[in-house]
Every structure is written in C-alpha cells, then in structure tokens.
Amino acid sequence: LCITEHERILQEIESTDTACVGPTLRSIYDDQPNAHKRFMEKLDARIRNHDREIEKMCNFHHQGFVDAITELLKVRADAEKLMGQVTDTNRRLQDAGREVTAQTEEVIRCRVQQRNMATTVEKLQLCIPVLEMYSKLKEQLESKRVSQYRFCQIMAENLPRLREEIKDISMSDLKDFLESIRKHSDKVGETAMRQAQQHRTFNSAVAKQASMGHYIKPVYSLNERTHAHTPNGLLMDDDTGDDEADEEGDRETFENYYRKQRKKQARLVLQPQANMGYGFPVNRLFDLLFEVRDQYNETLLKKWALVFREIFELDNYSPIPVETEDEYKLVVSRFPFHDAEIEKQDFPKKLPMSQSVPQIYTQVKEFIYASLKFSESLHRSSTEIDDMLRKSTNLLLTRTLSSCLQNLIKKPHIGLTELVQIIINTTHLEQACRYLEEFITNITNVSPETVHTTRLYGLSTFKDARHAAEGEIYTKLNQKIDEFIQLADYEWGMAESDGRASGYLMDLINFLRSTFQVFTHLPGKVAQTACMSACKHLSTSLMQMLLDTELKQISMGAIQQFNLDVIQCELFASSEPVPGFQGDTLQLAFIDLRQLLDLFMVWDWSTYLADYGQPTSKYLRVNPATALALLEKMKDTSKKNNIFSQFRKNDRDKQKLIETVVKQLRSLVNGMSS
Known part of the structure; x- marks a missing residue:
C-alpha cells in the first residue's frame, strides 16, 4: 500500500505545477515516520529509470544525427560550387546584357531618327505644291x-x-x-536699370569718339x-x-x-504733390501706393520666411558657449540678454538660449528697417509710419515666424532635447518683444503712450509656439514609452518570478531619468506636466498589456513578475525625478495597478467584495470588470496546469473559490451595466 502511495505521489509531482508541490511533499512527512526514507529510495529509482530511458533515446537517435551531419558536410561543398557557378553566370549575364543594352539604346535612337525623317519628308511633300506656286508667282512678279x-x-x-x-x-x-507685367515688375526694373547703365556707358563712349573727330555714317537709311x-x-x-x-x-x-x-x-x-497743390484729388493714387506697399510687405515676408527657415536648419539647438568677456559682449550687443546669476559666473560659461535667438532678433530688426525704407517714401506722418511698421512686424511675428516655428516643431528629426531648447528660445524671444517696441519707437519718434499705437503680438506668437512644443514633448515621450513597451516579453505562464524587474522596464526608467534631467531648464509646470503625463501613459500601457484580449492565460508567477516591474515604477515616481510634486502625487499615477495587483497577490477577495462601493475601501480603484477579466485568465491557467486538481482537496477548494468570486464579480458588473 505504501509503495502504491509513493507511486501516486511521484506521478502527481511529475504532472503538477511546481508552484503547488508544497502540499504534496508535506503529505509525505505527515503519513509515517520512515515514509521520507522510503520515498527518497523510490524517487532515486524513478530518476534512474528516467536516466536509462533518456540514454536509450540518445543511443537510438545518435546514428541519425551523425548521418545528418555527414550529409550536411557533403552538401556544403556542392553548395559552394553551386554558389560559384551562380556568381559566374550572373557576371556573364551582366556583361552580355551591357552590350545588349547599348545596342538597344542605339536602335532606339535610330528608330527616332527614322521617324523624324519620315515625318519631315511627309510634311515637305505637303508643302511642295505651295512652294511650286510660290516659285511661279515669284517668276511672274519678276517679269x-x-x-x-x-x-x-x-x-x-x-x-x-x-x-x-x-x-x-x-x-x-x-x-x-x-x-x-506688374507681377514681374521687380525683374523688369532690374533689367531696365542694368540696360540703362550700359546705354549710358555706350553713349559716353560715342560722345568721346565724336569729340575726337570720328563720325560713322549710318549704314541704313529709310530715305x-x-x-x-x-x-x-x-x-x-x-x-x-x-x-x-x-x-x-x-x-x-x-x-x-x-x-x-x-x-x-x-x-x-x-507728381502727386503737385496735383494736391492744385486741388486735384489723388486718393486713388495713394490707394495704389498703399496696395503697392502691401505687395512689397508680402514680398518681404516671403523673403524673411526663407531666412528664418535657414536659421532654424543651421541651429545646433544647444546653449551658446561663451569663452571670453568679448564674446559675451558680442552676443549681448546682438540680443538684449540680462541674467544676474549668469553674469556672476566665471568664464567660460553658457547662455541658456541657442545661437538662433540672436539671429532671429537681428533679422526682425532688419525687416523693420526694410519696411521703413518704403514707408518713408509715402510722405505720411510719423504716427502713420509707426503704425505701418508695427502692423508689418506683427504680420512677420504672427504669420511668418509663427508658421516657421510650427513647421519646425512638427519635423520628425526634432527630438526631445531640441524641443526643450525651442521652448527656452521662445521664452527669451518673448521677453525681447518689449525691446522691439522700443526699437520702433526710437526710429519713428512716436511715444508708445499714444492712444492709437498698435502693440506687438509677439507674446501670443511665442506662447502658441511654446504650447505646441510642449504638446510635441508629451507626444514624443509617450511614443518613446510605447517603443519600450513593445520590447516587453513576458512569459505569462511562468511558474514563479525571476526575482528582479524586467530588463526593458529598467531601460525605460533609465531613459526617463536622463530625459527629465534635461527638463531642469524648463519652467516647473512644463516639466511636472511632462513627468505626470509619462507616468500616466506608462501606467495605462501596463494595464492594457495585462488586460489584452489576445492574452488568454496568466499564471501567478507572471503576476508576481509584473508586480516587481510596477514596484520599480513606483520607486521611480517616489524618487522625485522632477522637483515640485507634493507628497505622493506622482505615485498616484500607478494606484490603479497597485490596488489590482495587491488584490491578486494577497488574494483578499472577501475584503474586496465586502467593502465594494464604500469610500474607505482598501481596493477602491479596482473596477469589477477589470478584476473579472484578470481572474478569468488565471482561472483558465489553473485548469490547464492542475490536471489532477479534482483529486486534491486544496485545489478543489481554490477552484470553487475562484468560481464563486467570478460569479459575484459578474453580478457586480451586470449591476453596474443595468
């Protein structure tokens, strides 16, 4: 009877999941005092039996393995020979095809020439009667x-x-x-001025020859x-x-x-001023001039759009290094930058904005000068000229520069580091708008306190660009997180966890740490929002992975491994990767995952079902539908692994408990849907 019991235990160990071997082994010690020694002897005999079977199987297949290796060695020589023949054949085909290609091209050229010749002959034959009639007519005219x-x-x-x-x-x-021709008036004017200069040079040369006594009589005269x-x-x-x-x-x-x-x-x-002096209306003329001015401004905007695009393409999107005080003064002379902390630092030091910021500021001033040159010739008052310059500058900022910034932010090669630098650049450009207003005031001598003075809209332009860059940062962070998530390779049927977090998740956390270190130069709310958005997206992605409909079965070992990964996420959140969060605010991004995993790890269904719906519930964030979906996957895994579970009381009780919990969860889900 004892031998039969030992055989049953051995069969149960061989067919049962290793996670449930504990109760089986405990039953050995509970039966008889010497049962352990007899069981070990039986186990050694079973092991020796399996070793003999393995040795027989290896001996049986050894000759086949040797034959297969021998055949592979024979085939390798033939394969190398075949490869050489294929390479030689390909080379000869290429050489032969090259000559055929050349001859084909020559044939095509000959065919085209023949077709052209035939077409020419056909057309000339159609012209022969006309030419004959013309010849006769010419003879008649001559006679x-x-x-x-x-x-x-x-x-x-x-x-x-x-x-x-x-x-x-x-x-x-x-x-x-x-x-x-008005569309091409600029090119026509350029050509006319060049020809006028050449004509003036030629006339001076002719006059010089005439003064020397040389005169050339015209060859042709109508008279x-x-x-x-x-x-x-x-x-x-x-x-x-x-x-x-x-x-x-x-x-x-x-x-x-x-x-x-x-x-x-x-x-x-x-002559508009003369007409005005005589009392003639010239409003239509000035309307024409204003229309020309608008067209001129459009031309300037197109030109400066190319300038801005070139500046953005050549920018390295890194802080400006300053080695000496002369370099610092050169940068400050081009762009109004003042920072007491940076000024106190020793050389060499770095300015927060990149090299495109001084260039953009300089080009905006150049645009104002170019617009001023045309506006001054309209003979308008200083107030009107000031208004024209401000409106033109607003168009440059709100339409041209804003469009260039938006296109730059959307380019695929712009990464997170570049986006951070763009946000810093727009912040400094926004602060420099008041200096642009002072610049316009200085060249027009119009007080900014004038009632109808137009304000520059650069603040809204750079705010919109900054918001777009911030949104792109959040998007690219989430895309990068998705790329790491795709590398996840969980063994959902594993018996027990590896005892350490998954490699892909540690790489993801290291990436987030290094990325958020770059965010230290950003405004606090932007960095905090990016960090919170990344943690929420990571939590959502992990939850979706756990509840994926294509995932049919999950073992308790996989849940334990998943729990280790979530613990690493929580440790990352608690390490305050971005300063400014209060308490456990960042850890709350993983609260749904934490409560769900705790429920399954502790197997505390009685507490969950008893406290469901209570505001003080320990598992308040666990949705019944989510718990039901995950429990059914574990239920299927339990059925598959525990083939003899119906013969063990503990497994039968666990299976009944799972079925009972599933029924209660389904009733909760149905109650919520109704």
Whole structure:
C-alpha cells in the first residue's frame, strides 16, 4: 500500500505545477515516520529509470544525427560550387546584357531618327505644291506679268485689312501684357536699370569718339530706299518691298504707345504733390501706393520666411558657449540678454538660449528697417509710419515666424532635447518683444503712450509656439514609452518570478531619468506636466498589456513578475525625478495597478467584495470588470496546469473559490451595466 502511495505521489509531482508541490511533499512527512526514507529510495529509482530511458533515446537517435551531419558536410561543398557557378553566370549575364543594352539604346535612337525623317519628308511633300506656286508667282512678279490675274487684285484689297486686324490684335495683346507685367515688375526694373547703365556707358563712349573727330555714317537709311509701281497699283520695293516699311512703321507705333503708357505711369507717381497743390484729388493714387506697399510687405515676408527657415536648419539647438568677456559682449550687443546669476559666473560659461535667438532678433530688426525704407517714401506722418511698421512686424511675428516655428516643431528629426531648447528660445524671444517696441519707437519718434499705437503680438506668437512644443514633448515621450513597451516579453505562464524587474522596464526608467534631467531648464509646470503625463501613459500601457484580449492565460508567477516591474515604477515616481510634486502625487499615477495587483497577490477577495462601493475601501480603484477579466485568465491557467486538481482537496477548494468570486464579480458588473 505504501509503495502504491509513493507511486501516486511521484506521478502527481511529475504532472503538477511546481508552484503547488508544497502540499504534496508535506503529505509525505505527515503519513509515517520512515515514509521520507522510503520515498527518497523510490524517487532515486524513478530518476534512474528516467536516466536509462533518456540514454536509450540518445543511443537510438545518435546514428541519425551523425548521418545528418555527414550529409550536411557533403552538401556544403556542392553548395559552394553551386554558389560559384551562380556568381559566374550572373557576371556573364551582366556583361552580355551591357552590350545588349547599348545596342538597344542605339536602335532606339535610330528608330527616332527614322521617324523624324519620315515625318519631315511627309510634311515637305505637303508643302511642295505651295512652294511650286510660290516659285511661279515669284517668276511672274519678276517679269511683271501679274496684273491680268484676279487674285492679285484680291490680295491688294485684303492685305491692308488683314494688317489692321493683326495690328488691333497685337495692340490688345500689348495692353494685356502691360497689365500682367506688374507681377514681374521687380525683374523688369532690374533689367531696365542694368540696360540703362550700359546705354549710358555706350553713349559716353560715342560722345568721346565724336569729340575726337570720328563720325560713322549710318549704314541704313529709310530715305535712300527706292520704290516702283506696278501697272495695277501694287507697290513694289527694289530691295525688300514696302511691306517692310509698313512693318517698321507699325513697330514704331507700338513702341511709342508703350513709351507713352510708361511715361503716364511715371508722371502719376512723380507728381502727386503737385496735383494736391492744385486741388486735384489723388486718393486713388495713394490707394495704389498703399496696395503697392502691401505687395512689397508680402514680398518681404516671403523673403524673411526663407531666412528664418535657414536659421532654424543651421541651429545646433544647444546653449551658446561663451569663452571670453568679448564674446559675451558680442552676443549681448546682438540680443538684449540680462541674467544676474549668469553674469556672476566665471568664464567660460553658457547662455541658456541657442545661437538662433540672436539671429532671429537681428533679422526682425532688419525687416523693420526694410519696411521703413518704403514707408518713408509715402510722405505720411510719423504716427502713420509707426503704425505701418508695427502692423508689418506683427504680420512677420504672427504669420511668418509663427508658421516657421510650427513647421519646425512638427519635423520628425526634432527630438526631445531640441524641443526643450525651442521652448527656452521662445521664452527669451518673448521677453525681447518689449525691446522691439522700443526699437520702433526710437526710429519713428512716436511715444508708445499714444492712444492709437498698435502693440506687438509677439507674446501670443511665442506662447502658441511654446504650447505646441510642449504638446510635441508629451507626444514624443509617450511614443518613446510605447517603443519600450513593445520590447516587453513576458512569459505569462511562468511558474514563479525571476526575482528582479524586467530588463526593458529598467531601460525605460533609465531613459526617463536622463530625459527629465534635461527638463531642469524648463519652467516647473512644463516639466511636472511632462513627468505626470509619462507616468500616466506608462501606467495605462501596463494595464492594457495585462488586460489584452489576445492574452488568454496568466499564471501567478507572471503576476508576481509584473508586480516587481510596477514596484520599480513606483520607486521611480517616489524618487522625485522632477522637483515640485507634493507628497505622493506622482505615485498616484500607478494606484490603479497597485490596488489590482495587491488584490491578486494577497488574494483578499472577501475584503474586496465586502467593502465594494464604500469610500474607505482598501481596493477602491479596482473596477469589477477589470478584476473579472484578470481572474478569468488565471482561472483558465489553473485548469490547464492542475490536471489532477479534482483529486486534491486544496485545489478543489481554490477552484470553487475562484468560481464563486467570478460569479459575484459578474453580478457586480451586470449591476453596474443595468
């Protein structure tokens, strides 16, 4: 009977999860005084039996293993030979294909030439009748025998009318051209000024030659041309015909029209003050000038957008190193920076903003100067010029610079360090806006206390950019956390935990520590918000991993391993990675996970069910649906591992307890849904 009992115990140990071996071994000591020694003898015999079976199996498969290795060695030589043949064949194919490719390209060129030649021959054949008729007509004209043909009279009647139609169409095209050329007026003006300079240089050279007594007679003169009349009234030219004279005259007409139009425009621009003095209305002219000013500002904005983009691309997004006092004075002369603590530091030292901040500030001042140059020529009052400059600067800040900052923040290569530096840069640029207002006041001599003075909107611009950068920091932090979470490789059916936290989680915590050290330069609320957001996202991701629908079974060992990881998260939160949190505020991000894991680790279902719904409940943050989902996964694992659980009283009681708790949790969930 004892031997049979020992056999049963051995079979139970072999088929049972190692986490539940304790009660089985305890039953050995509870039976008889010498049961332990007899059980150990039986266990040694079972081990020797298994060793013999393993040895038989190894002997049985050894020859097959040796044969397989031998075949692999034989195949390796053939594989190397085949590889060499394939490489040689590929090389010969490449060499042969290269010649075929060259010949194919030559054939394609020949085909194109043949097609072009055939097309040309076809078109020339269509032109042959016209050329023959033209040749006959030319012979008749030379012999002056065309007067008797009726087509000659028709041509003489229709050609002037056709010329007038062509002239009208050309004049219409010229007017359209004059209207559309405004889009290219800057390039036209540049070309005109260059040609005028060349013409002035040429005229001075001609005048110098004339003063020296050299005069060159024109080669061509309209007055020296001879004409002849045909009997039917057609005018014939001894050189090229009177048609060319008409064409020259039409060209002169168009040139005169163009010059007159440009002169009218110049007079309108150059004489507004005279017209105002005589009492003529010039409001439309000034409206035109203001429209030109708006277009000029748009051109300036486009130009400075390229300048800002180039500055941002070349920036290294790191604090400005200052080695000597001269370098410090150079930076301060370009940008109004004042910090008493940094000024007290010894050289070398670093300024908090990056090199793009002084460059941006300088370029904004250059834009104000460029806008001022145009506004001064409008002959407006100082107050109006001041208002124009402030409005133009507002457009530069709120539209151009803001757009460049938003695009910069969204670029994929901008990391967390760069985003932190961008926030610092925008803070300093925001503080410098009042110096820009003083700069405009100094160059326009308009007091800022004037009632209608426009204020700069740089504060809102840089605040919006800073908020966008902060949001991008939160997003990139969460994305980085997700990348670490994807590396998690839990063995959900493990019997017991490894006794230490998972490697991926320790790497994640080290990354967060180093990242939050960079955040020390940020405003306190930004760093705290980023830290709290990261901890909440980490807690949510871990909870989702635990409750994933694709995860069907979880063992108690996996729960213990998961608990070790959550403990590391709580230790990280309690270490105050970012200063400023009160008490255990940061640890509350993991409170849901902590209460859920405590419930399963302690197996305290009676307390949870008894205190459910009470504000003082120990497991107040544990949702019944969450607990039910996790318990069902453990229930399935228990059924799978404990094959003989129905034969052991403890396992039967545990299984009944799980089923009872599952029923009560389902009733709670149904009650919540109803």
